[in-house]
Amino acid sequence: MIRKFLRAAIGISVLIAVWQVAVTTGGFNPQLFPPPQKVLSGIHELIVTDMLWDSIVQSMLRFFSGYLSAVVLGMALGMYFGYFKGAWQFANPVAQILRPISPIAWLPFVVLWFGIGDIPAIVIVFIAAFFPVLLNTVSSVSKIDPTYFKLAKNFGLSRLDTFTKIIFPAAFPYIASGLHIAIGTAWVFIVAGEMVGAQSGLGFLIVDTRNNLRIDLLMSTMLIIGLLGLMLDGMVVYLERLIYKKWGAVSG
Amino acid sequence: MYVTVENVSKTYPHHGATFHALNDISLEFERGEFICLLGPSGCGKSTLLNLLAGFERPTLGRVTIDGVVVEAPSPKYVTIFQNYNLLPWRTVQKNVELGLESGNLSKKERQERATRYLDLVGLKAFAKNHPQQLSGGMRQRVAFAGALAVEPEIIFMDEPFGALDALTRMEMQDEFLKLQKQQGTTIVFVTHDIEEAVFLADKVVVMTPNPGKIKRVISVNIGEVRDRTSPDFLAIRDRIFGEFELKQKDRTEYFI
Structure with a gap:
């Protein structure tokens, strides 16, 4: 250690x-290329002027709105399509076409529709997180030991009970790794979303500091984005550990 | 008869051809009997179990339980699968309660019932543990408690002791037989172990492959307390070895 x-x-x-x-x-x-101590004092400047805290709160609110809605919708649809494989044959081609489109390519479209504000960044984060969660959930459900489904049928569990008591917990350790991948990807794209579609947040701070030619503050912001990303990742790793502990042998 | 299998065939398409898993088999048995389906792999014993339990439908013929044609699984007939039926994310107690959750018992009644059956299999002290903290034999006992808790009319078991080591396996057979006699549950038990079949069964259904069919049904009338080394036990075991043509023919040559 x-x-x-x-x-x-x-x-x-x-x-x-x-x-x-x-x-x-x-x-x-x-x-144009400030030394390390300039960047450190830049962080201090961002903190005392309250710019940093406001930006972090703004970005986090947008990030979690986008990420959590992607997680909920991605898992719900993923479990549905993982269980009803026939339906997935209709949806899979659609997902495969939409998935390779970079979330950034959606930006002009989203800004034209919703204007500058919270929505573009939330939508970008949503798109970035949704596909990994969806595809991972579908494949997780198809990996479930078929004995579990037989067990559910045998005990006469309703369809809802089968989803909540069997499918969701059985697939969750695998789904969790999808959530892990998605949180990293989504964090990468929040910055892009805010650079183009917002007037606040860490992404906007990047654009703003560049426009003011404060490269030291620009690099401070980049550093903060990196550290926050690391923190989010650590959070997911911690949650995953808790889950694996509870689920025990199923992770193997 | 309580359970009847009438001229049942089951075929699957296999690489363009038809695979006969079961070919025109008939079988019947009474309530409270312990039936062992015995045979090598590919003899259709697991297929027959799946047909009885309602997980699959016969291609031809029909299966009835208590006069009703079997069309789907039902909590009245519980199956214990090879990998123990246990959900690793649930505690032992919660695993035993699973089968009761679709019924109309209150939470308290469920807990009491589960505790009672856990006590019966001697694992009340492990109620709060997770299955992965238990040994193979203990997990099997939890699965059995879960099946009994539903108070089913029949328990179907697909090689439940297959993953246990030889000594644990015999221990489990002893305990399990005692519990079955005590509860009076009808049991259909799939195995490929001849000794296990003779030790447990009232009737051994000897099955052979290609295509799967029943060769003979042998009644084991050697009482309820069985000794694996007694002469009548060995006699029946020998007879079954003979059915599978595993006994060496007597090749002694005599000279006068």
Whole structure:
């Protein structure tokens, strides 16, 4: 454990050192390529001016609206299509065509429809998260041991009970890995969504700092986005562990 | 007769041809009997069990239980599958309650019933554990408690002891037979183990493959307390070995 942290610390230190050396020996314009301590004091500036906190709250609200609605809808549809395989043969081609379209390609369309505001970023996050959750859920349900379905039939469980008591818990450990993939992807796209479609949030902060030629603040914002992404990932890993603990042997 | 199988055939399409899993078989037995379906793989014993339990329908012929044609599974006839029926995300107690949740028992009645049957199989102390914390034999007992808790008329079992080691397996057979006699449940039990069949069954249904059919039904009339080494036990075991043509013919040559 200590060794792991030590190695992480060394890796980050090397990055900062290389950065510092590049700044001092490279002869770049410090306005365009600020040194590490400038970026750190940038974070401090963002905090004291309240810009950072407001942006984080805005982005998180949009992120979780988009992500959670994608999770709920993706899991519900995924369980339906995973169970009714005939219906999936209709829906699968549609999903396969829509899935490779980058969420960013939807942006102009969404902005024209809904205008600048919360909606574009939420929609982008939704699109980014929806397909991994949907496809992962469908395949999770088809991986369920058929004995479970026989058991449900034998005990005369209603269809609703079969979904809530058998299919959902049996598939959940696999679905959870889809949720994990989706949270990372969705976080990548919240920034794009806010850069184009919003007047607040971390993505907007990126555009705003660039327009003011405050490259130090721009890099501070990038760093914060990275750290928040890491935090979200850690949160999911923690939740996954809790689930695997409860589900035990089924994860194998 | 309580259960009848009348001229049942079951075929599946297989690479363009027709595979005869069961070919024109008939069988009947009474309430409270312990029936073992015995045979090598491919003899259709699991198919027959699935037809009896209502998971599949015969291609020809019909299966009746208590005078009614079997068309779908019912909580009146519970199946215990090879991998124990247990849901790993539920506690032992909750697993035993599963079969009761579709009925009209109150939460309290469900809990009491589950506790009673867990006590019967000697696992009341493990009610709060998860199945993966138990040994194979204990899991099998939980599955059995779950089936008994529904208070079914018949329990179907598909090689339930197949995954257990030899000693645990014999222990389970002893315990299981005791419980069955005590509860009076009708049991249909699939196995490919001749000794297991002779030890447990009132009637051993000897099945052979290609196509699956019943070769003979052998009654095991050696009383309820069975000794795996007694002469009458061995005699029946020998007879079944003979049915499968596994006994060496006597090749002694005599000279005068």
